[in-house]
Amino acid sequence: MHGLNPILGKISHIKVLRVLHRAKEKLSGREIQRRSGLSNRATMLALEELTAHRVLRAEITSVHHFYEPNPKSFLWTKSLRSALDAEDLFWDDLRKVVRRSIKPVPEAAIVTGHLAREDHAEGGLLELNLLYEGGRQRLQAYRCVERLREKVDERYALEITVTFMDMRTMDAPEFQTLWKRIAREGVLLFGKLP
Numbered sequence: 001m002h003g004l005n006p007i008l009g010k011i012s013h014i015k016v017l018r019v020l021h022r023a024k025e026k027l028s029g030r031e032i033q034r035r036s037g038l039s040n041r042a043t044m045l046a047l048e049e050l051t052a053h054r055v056l057r058a059e060i061t062s063v064h065h066f067y068e069p070n071p072k073s074f075l076w077t078k079s080l081r082s083a084l085d086a087e088d089l090f091w092d093d094l095r096k097v098v099r100r101s102i103k104p105v106p107e108a109a110i111v112t113g114h115l116a117r118e119d120h121a122e123g124g125l126l127e128l129n130l131l132y133e134g135g136r137q138r139l140q141a142y143r144c145v146e147r148l149r150e151k152v153d154e155r156y157a158l159e160i161t162v163t164f165m166d167m168r169t170m171d172a173p174e175f176q177t178l179w180k181r182i183a184r185e186g187v188l189l190f191g192k193l194p
Contacts, residue, residue, distance in 0.1 A: 007055055007075065012038055012046040017055070017069075018118075021084040026059060026066040055080065090156075095189040097155065098128065101148040104137050106130040107167065108191030115158070116187045124158040129182060131165045131191065138164045167194060 007013055015036040020027060027035075033043040047067055050056040055073050059066040069076050091111075098109050113127035132138045145162050152160045165175065182193070 004075065004079065007050065007053055007080070010046065012036075012042045013050060016043065016046045016050060017080060018084060018087070020056065020067060020069055021081065022088070026068045028064040028066055030064075032067060091187060091189065094126075094152075094156075097151055098148065098189060101151055102130065102141050102144045104132075104140055106132050106137075106141065106191065108193055109189040110182050110186040110193070111189060112181050112186050116185045124156070126152060126156075126158045126160045127163070128160055129163045129165060129178070129186070131167060131170075131193070133167050135166060138166060170194065 007017075015038055016032055019032050019035045023035075029044060029047055032047065033040055036043060038046070047056065047058070047065075051058050051067070053075075054070055055076050056067050057070045059068075069081070071077065094111070095109070099105055102109075108131040110129045110131070111127060112129060113125060115124075115126055130138075130141065132141065142164065148162070149160050152158050163178070165178070169175065170179070
């Protein structure tokens with residue numbers, strides 16, 4: 001048996017494992033490449049190395065190579081799957097932290113930026129956008145931002161930026177770029193978008 005270093009030592013390995021964990025089915029190499037956003041070569045090298053370490057199983061057909069996590073792998077069943085499950089719970093946990101920390105609770109909370117795009121190369125910055133009905137609620141919530149910053153730093157080791165939005169001025173030209181970004185990459189923590 002080998003440790004986690006050869007398995008988790010490369011970002012491409014982590015992205016491939018993340019895709020296969022979320023898929024819950026066998027995927028072709030090309031589909032894994034598409035979902036992970038990696039280049040063809042990086043995907044194929046990662047699949048080859050993870051299969052060699054017996055973390056993945058490969059099924060070879062006349063047309064495709066299909067891959068899935070190896071349920072008999074000790075490292076997959078005891079550590080990797082648990083870590084990826086915990087990673088999937090991050091958004092639910094963050095939703096609870098925001099709801100508890102910010103009063104009054106916003107109409108909607110949306111995360112954008114590198115974390116929402118799962119682009120971890122840029123470091124740990126959480127870009128939170130809070131939507132309120134009016135200005136008074138925004139001002140009351142602004143007082144809670146420092147408490148939220150402390151909780152996010154303590155719990156996730158992330159920095160946070162908060163943008164307060166008002167439903168009455170959301171059609172203003174200066175907010176159109178932000179709304180396009182939210183539509184493109186936003187992760188809705190809770191609430192409804194208008």
